[in-house]
Amino acid sequence: MTHIPGKRLPRPGPVLAAVTALAATFGLGLAGEAKAAAPRAATPAKAAGPFDDDRPHGFASLAGGTTGGAGGRVVTVTDQASLARYASAPEPYVIRVAGSIAVEPFGSDIVVASDKTIVGVGDTGEIVHGELHLNPGTHNVVIRNLTIRDSYVEGDWDGKTTDFDAIQMDGADHVWIDHNRFTHMGDGLLDIRKDSQYVTVSWNRFTHHNKALGIGWTSDVRTQITIDHNWFSGTKQRNPSADNCAYAHLYNNYLSDQVADGDPVWTYGNWSRGRTRMVIENSYYDGVRHPYQADATAELVQRGSILRNTSGRTDEHGTAFDPHAFYDYRPDPAAAVPALVKRFSGPQQRIGTVLRVPGTDNGYITAASTWKGDPYGFLITDSRIVSDAPAGSVRPGRPRHPGGEPDAVGQVLVRNTELSAAVKSAPWTGMSGFSWKDARFAEYRDHGAGGTADRPQLGEADAPSYAVAGYLRGTYGWAPYARR
Structure with a gap:
């Protein structure tokens, strides 16, 4: 298998200017790019907090990093037309979503172009019965602190009649999906498809749905993805399903209240499929059938997780890879995961109110x-x-x-x-x-x-x-x- 070089890159500090008794607007610079380097030995890591200084970690931090719309104009939107216009623009934008935006027609896509940050203002930002869609070649996108909900078509539990995801990306790179809530959509909640690379999915809530998080739709083995501190609650499958991922690193995720509809095969937690190399660390599985499983052609290493009231497959085989060779991280103890994720996952009031942009x-x-x-x-x-x-x-x-x-x-x-x-x-x-x-x-x-x-x-x-x-x-x- 081709080895994909990477290294955690040094970053300039982010900016937050707070002026008591005066609201002052700052012009914000964009961090310069740096070239990726070969994996290296791990160095002592600072524990990533639930907000992590508003900068991505994991694979989205590599090969130049992910800055979204940093350096571009900051705009606040309250309607579909404005959101669609700024999201698809060729220029970088930081787009603040204030309040609930109902998308028409039902299930329609809002195309997100390169160099965009889309962030909910506090915990109010919502996109209702619409999808954020990243086309092939889209790069450098941050989507944070949103609720995307309710494009479910009644009676279509398997999502066979529509493709109404919350977020779908095809062949995108450098994408950070953080602190969102995805629920009750028409197909998958989050689909990461067709060789998307350098992706981090962190501190999100996936709730009340059949297919939560799917990765793959390709015969190539290119995708590198970090999935951490997410809460999968009331979902059935794809928590995630990772097909043909070069590197899939899952840690500190919480799986609970799995849908029980009598299906013995397609009800599962994590699945390493195809030729995926998957590492699972310090996660917590509560009441889950088939907590983690792997195809014979895939590899799966698990360490430090807690299984409570679980049944079925817990496959482990192969050596997969060493995440520390790519970036620094320090997992929280598995026993602390339910409390941490319940408190800090999903949209937060403090995010999107003051923007911190590296520069x-x-x-x-x-x-x-x-x-x-x-x-x-x-x-x-x-x-x-x-x-x-x-x-x-x-x-x-x-x-x-x-x-x-x-x-x-x-x-x-x-x-x-x-x-x-x-x-x-x-x-x-x-x-x-x-x-x-x-x-x-x-x-x-x-x-x-x-x-x-x-x-x-x-x-x-x-x-x-x-x-x-x-x-x-x-x-x-x-x-x-x-x-x-």
């Missing part, structure tokens, strides 16, 4: 455009500007002159504020041929690792005039802070 040039805190006759523009006061971006990668700001208007002279004051090390120590930055020195940028008594006297400072004599009252009063005399 080394993480944009600007402000891009102010203030009319030259107005003394007050933006005030950031008594706040904390924090980030887990690399040190010196976030710029304080730049002047914005819409349409080249010279009289739009930005005014920004940052005072009594803690600045993290992510903020550049260098002065402010020019834009579109306009120098920052002609704008009105200043700081006053800022502190923290990103604070520096090298940038323009507001004098003590002027400080009383540029406090909260002055900015609120402006030229209109507004004084909501005053007692009446």
Whole structure:
């Protein structure tokens, strides 16, 4: 069998900017690609938490990694037309799905093109009776924190009359499917087909369905996939079924409440089929018929899993492969899996509300455009500007002159504020041929690792005039802070 080279790649830190008392929008950079290398000996690994810094792990992290729409425009959609337009666009996008989107006609596809992140906002994002479809050649896609549900056709339990999956990909590469809930669809819940490569499926819920997760539909042996911390509940088969996978790594999955319809063959947990090499680690099987099985032509290594009230096949043969030769990971104890997965799998309120995107040039805190006759523009006061971006990668700001208007002279004051090390120590930055020195940028008594006297400072004599009252009063005399 052809050996597929891979290596976990070093990544720049992600960015999260949180500004108390001011909502500031950052321009976000895209991580550069790196070439894959040969497998190597394992190094000490940091345990992957349920959110893992919003970066993929496992096979989706290899050969350049999976960044989705990082570096592209961030948009929020609430209707099918907008979702379909941005998802199929040639440019990178981070697409936030807010609320429930009902797809028409029933069971229709929404095509997802390369370089996209589709993420539910909190736990509200839903796609109802529609499919996300990745065509051959699609690459670099992240789908997170969505519920995709209800394209089931009554009476078609075997899914023979429709092909209404939740997600289907054909010949795609570098795809991360994370923290979603898939339920009650028309065929499979998640179909990974036709030599798709570098895929990670993590922290999802597969519920109330016949066929949960199928991998294969090919005679080639190319697919590399990591499947971890998923909860298969109320499903019958394909949990997963992995056919002709070069490498299938399953760990810390929880299988429970398996459908019992009297079928002795097609009711099962994990199946290593064809020429698949499968490794199963520290998973938990509760009330499952045929927890894990393998064709005579396939290989399956299992270690550390817990079987409770199970029956039927538990096949193990061959040596499969060593996942540590490809990437670092540390499985949770099998006994902890049910509690972990019940709590943290599926859509989460904290995901999609603030986006963390890898990068080394993480944009600007402000891009102010203030009319030259107005003394007050933006005030950031008594706040904390924090980030887990690399040190010196976030710029304080730049002047914005819409349409080249010279009289739009930005005014920004940052005072009594803690600045993290992510903020550049260098002065402010020019834009579109306009120098920052002609704008009105200043700081006053800022502190923290990103604070520096090298940038323009507001004098003590002027400080009383540029406090909260002055900015609120402006030229209109507004004084909501005053007692009446």
